[in-house]
Amino acid sequence: xxxxxxxxxxxxLTLADQLDREGYSVQIIEKAPGLRTEGYMMDFFGAGYDVxxxxxxxxxxxxxxxxxxxxxxxxxxxxxxxxxxxxxxRQLLNDRHFNFMRGDLERVLYERIKxxxxxxxxxxxxxxxxxxxxxxxxxSNETKLNCDxxxxxxxxxxxxxxxxxxxxxxxxxxxxxxxxxxTFDKTSKYNKTDHTFDTITEPGRQVSIxxxxxxxxxxFFLFSNKDGSLKHHSHEEGIKELKKHFGDMGWVVPxxxxxxxxxxxxxxxxxxxxEMTTWTKGRVALVGDACGCVSLVAGQGSSLAMAGAYSLAxxxxxxxSNIKGALAExxxxxxxxxxxxxxxxxxxxxxxxxxxxxxxxxxxxTMRASVMPIIRNFMKFKSIxxxx
Numbered sequence: 001x002x003x004x005x006x007x008x009x010x011x012x013l014t015l016a017d018q019l020d021r022e023g024y025s026v027q028i029i030e031k032a033p034g035l036r037t038e039g040y041m042m043d044f045f046g047a048g049y050d051v052x053x054x055x056x057x058x059x060x061x062x063x064x065x066x067x068x069x070x071x072x073x074x075x076x077x078x079x080x081x082x083x084x085x086x087x088x089x090r091q092l093l094n095d096r097h098f099n100f101m102r103g104d105l106e107r108v109l110y111e112r113i114k115x116x117x118x119x120x121x122x123x124x125x126x127x128x129x130x131x132x133x134x135x136x137x138x139x140s141n142e143t144k145l146n147c148d149x150x151x152x153x154x155x156x157x158x159x160x161x162x163x164x165x166x167x168x169x170x171x172x173x174x175x176x177x178x179x180x181x182x183t184f185d186k187t188s189k190y191n192k193t194d195h196t197f198d199t200i201t202e203p204g205r206q207v208s209i210x211x212x213x214x215x216x217x218x219x220f221f222l223f224s225n226k227d228g229s230l231k232h233h234s235h236e237e238g239i240k241e242l243k244k245h246f247g248d249m250g251w252v253v254p255x256x257x258x259x260x261x262x263x264x265x266x267x268x269x270x271x272x273x274x275e276m277t278t279w280t281k282g283r284v285a286l287v288g289d290a291c292g293c294v295s296l297v298a299g300q301g302s303s304l305a306m307a308g309a310y311s312l313a314x315x316x317x318x319x320x321s322n323i324k325g326a327l328a329e330x331x332x333x334x335x336x337x338x339x340x341x342x343x344x345x346x347x348x349x350x351x352x353x354x355x356x357x358x359x360x361x362x363x364x365x366t367m368r369a370s371v372m373p374i375i376r377n378f379m380k381f382k383s384i385x386x387x388x
Contacts, residue, residue, distance in 0.1 A: 001025065001323075004137060004147040006160050008119050009036070010102075011288025011305035012153030013109035016117045017055070018313030026117050027147075029139060031124040031154070035110055037103045037265050040181040040220045040296075041066065041197070041210055044105070045097040047386050048303025051310040054386075057108070064104040066212065069195040073364065076200055078251030082368055086197070101212060105302060125159055130282050149316075149323055150284045153309070156274055158290035164281050175295055175349055177271040180221040180238050183212065184259040189252055190217050200253075201363075203355050205245050207253060219256055221246065222271070222296075222353055238268035271295050271349075273342050279335060280327040287312055292338040294345045304341065307386050308334055314387040337385065 001024050005012045008030035019026045044052075044061070052061055071084040090097045110119070120141075127138045128150060137145045152160025156172060165171065190209070199208040204224040212218045223245040239260055246253055260266070274293040279286045288305035295301070315330040316323075354360040 001149065002147045003027070003149045003151065004029070004135075004145060005151045005153055006030075006125050007153035007155060007158075007288070007290070008032070008106075008110070008121070009153060009155060009288065009305070010106055010109060010302045011290075011309045012151070013106065013113060014051070014055075014306045015151060015153060015287060015309035015313055017109065017113045018310055019316065020113065020116050022313060022317040024316070027145075028117060028119045029123040029125070030119060030121050031140075031159075033122050035103070035107055040102060040267070041099055041212070041218060042102055042105070042302055043097065043099060044303055045093045046300055046303050047307035048300070048305075049096045049098070051306045051386055054310070054388075057112075060108050061098050061100065061105070064098075064100040064108060066099045066101075066210075067195060068099055068197050068210070070197070072196050072198045073367070074198055074200045074251065076202060076249050076251065082364070084367065101218065102302060124154075125163065128160075128163055128284075130284065135283050148283065151312070152284065152286045152290045153288050154290055156269075156272060156289040156293045158286065160284065161286055161290050164284045165276070165286075171276050172272050172274050172293075174225075174270045174272045175346065176224060176226045177222055177349075177353065178225045178241065179223075179267075179269060179271050179296055180242055180260070181219060181267040182260060182263040182265055183216050183218045184256075184263055186211065186215045186217045187255075189255060193217070200249065200251065201354070201360060203357060203360060205249075206353060207246060207249070207256070209252070209256070224355060225270070233268045233270075235266045235268070238266060241268075273345070275339075275342065277335065278331055280331055283323060285312060285327055285330065292334065292342070294338065294342050295349065300341065300345075304338060308338070311386050333385075333387070 003019055003024050003026050005016055005028045008028045012028055016026050016028055052058055068086045070086055073081045075081050124140045125137055126140050129136045135147050135150050137150060152158050154160055162168060193209060193211050197210045206222040208220045210218055221242060242257055242260055273295050274289060274291055276291050279291040287308045289301060292304060292308060294304060311333055312330050315326040319326045351363055354363050
């Protein structure tokens, strides 16, 4: 069976690895010119950790793990409001948890498949036609491919989803926030951030900084955008939004805003969820953010992407000659579980990113209490079930 995967991100690379091991003929196309380096620090746990363990990846992920010592919650002037021991927070997840950059995980997954699965970069899908016998796909490089199954692993702005299911606005719903992330070379101004994750949260806005490999600093901005009026996500528009929302903030923020104008790995997008009642149609399946994005503030996007990809591969592996049955099983397994996680994520967003002073006070009290053993026993994160 020939399978074409659109998207060489975390979901697509995980799926390609597992399908190749099942004996399928797999090919990936990716619109980016190469591996993407832009991104942000992730908490990796739950179903994704379980899948990485099944894939034998834990030793490789340990190598890209950042040993954060403390989470420092600061005031707008840079003074520390309180500090949390990060190991105590990891214990909430029974130490089955990693911190790493999104791009580092993508690189690990690519290194795993690069000699087994062909990846064609700077290429995307233009059109497709499917029937009971297969799918004919036309690509942006003017080539045509025949395949038995097409998988859209091309993110929240999925072209495959648009071609098969309809326009993006029918499925992608903003949570009322936007985010910016980028990295830059570390200077002496940031010496006190070694091995700490420093964050300022005020009603409607949040900025975090943390050190990464290569003597660099990574940033993560989150801010309200309730009117949803901004449609462009260019570097220039992102800089304007940062200055509008953070221009009056102190500490090292003015320096970070200056750095934002010079960086090349600038990530700017809406914080949104992809809500769908079915992830498959005919011989087309979606995986990862294309169908089940839970949003950045949920902290499980990459983990769930790996879980979904692994589950799809297992379903196909168990019924190699029955695509229809395998896709039905995939839907039945994943859609209800991710829908439940999305609902929880919407509730968590108002806690993680409070928009009033009293909600911020409640969040801070809860976070400070989370390191107490008696409180940790009651704080458990929801995950999902994946096949064996």
